[in-house]
Amino acid sequence: MMQKHKYILTAIVTIIMVTSFLRVYLPRAVIKGEWSQLYGNRQPDFEAPPPLARQIKSPEKTDENEPRDQMVEVIIQGKSCNIRKPADPEEIYRYIAKTPLKCEMPVMVGGTARKAEPPILNEKWVCMDKRYNIKPWNCLVYSFGIDVDWSFDDDMDKRFNCKVYAFDHTIGKPDHNRSKNIQFYATGIAAQKKKNVDRYINLLKRFGHENTIIDYLKIDVEGAERQFFEDVLYQTPQVLKNIKQIGMEIHTGKNKKNMELYYKYAQLLECFGFKLIFQHILDVPFLLFKEKGELRSCCYELVWAQDKQW
Known part of the structure; x- marks a missing residue:
């Protein structure tokens, strides 16, 4: 009986570790374009963000109360345009x-x-x-x-x-x-x-x-x-x-x-x-x-x- 409980406990710990890995590493890997390193040529079963627009981090503000502007890179027929999304x-x-x-x-x-x-x-x-x-x-x-x-x-x-x-x-x-x-x-x-x-x-x-x-x-x-x-x-x-x-x-x-x-x-x-x-x-x-x-x-x-x- 003790041996059986030991196996169950080991399985639970393994599931928790795998879940943590998927929640933490997988999104980072997808963002970095490392999907192929994880699953070879298999494609993700979710829609990727449109290729013509992507978010760009704006510089950090020194004043915590000041709203942070967000930039979006829009690519139109090969031309890249950085567009500022206004705070208001x-x-x-x-x-x-x-x-x-x-x-x-x-x-x-x-x-x-x-x-x-x-x-x-x-x-x-x-x-x-x-x-x-x-x-x-x-x-x-x-x-x-x-x-x-x-x-x-x-x-x-x-x-x-x-x-x-x-x-x-x-x-x-x-x-x-x-x-x-x-x-x-x-x-x-x-x-x-x-x-x-x-x-x-x-x-x-x-x-x-x-x-x-x-x-x-x-x-x-x-x-x-x-x-x-x-x-x-x-x-x-x-x-x-x-x-x-x-x-x-x-x-x-x-x-x-x-x-x-x-x-x-x-x-x-x-x-x-x-x-x-x-x-x-x-x-x-x-x-x-x-x-x-x-x-x-x-x-x-x-x-x-x-x-x-x-």
Whole structure:
């Protein structure tokens, strides 16, 4: 009987040791890529983390009360981008407040004069510095989102004689030529082709501009810019190399998820060579609100430009 108890006790101890080994060593081995050392060519029966994104430890903070930022490495078509995950959604506003790229010759394009506040609405900004080489009579503009305001498109036509491709599927107008330089299409921007909307890459191909320099890309599409980002940044980032400047109205609102998304998109744009060159709060009174004592708006006008000589 004693001998039998001895065998049972030995078995229990062995099980405990094996369990401890699996709980401690096995996860470390899998993280280090040592699965094959344990089980040869057998594959684990759980899903591995996606290969295009992995966590990176951020530097230790000296203040224990200070939140630790977390970095994520995103690999898109072989390009590695280190993206900071903010400790709080307010980081997007801290990002907007800074414009690391300076413009010596900012030009306001479009805009509608009003008696109410603000006195000018829907104005856009273009940096006309020499390095961007935007040549009147020989410039190309893509403009998404018209509604009832053609001021930007008309200005790019009349002041700079640019060729403008304008898009909006929500205003009930068919495809037509607004002027000699402005061609309008009843098509919207989206992450995939559907009725009345299409991907940016498909539109470039449709008009023979897949390998053509776009002097200015304007996007004012009431939130659909998120689809543009998801499609272009993750699926077709190669189209970004031909865009000199992107003027966009972003719609953060009070949605924390949206704030974090826009901050991620902004960092990915920077990874592909763009820097914020202009920012402006949409200060229409009924769109403004207070958050943590700061004046905020549902929407912000931003311009990113590639930091290089064209």
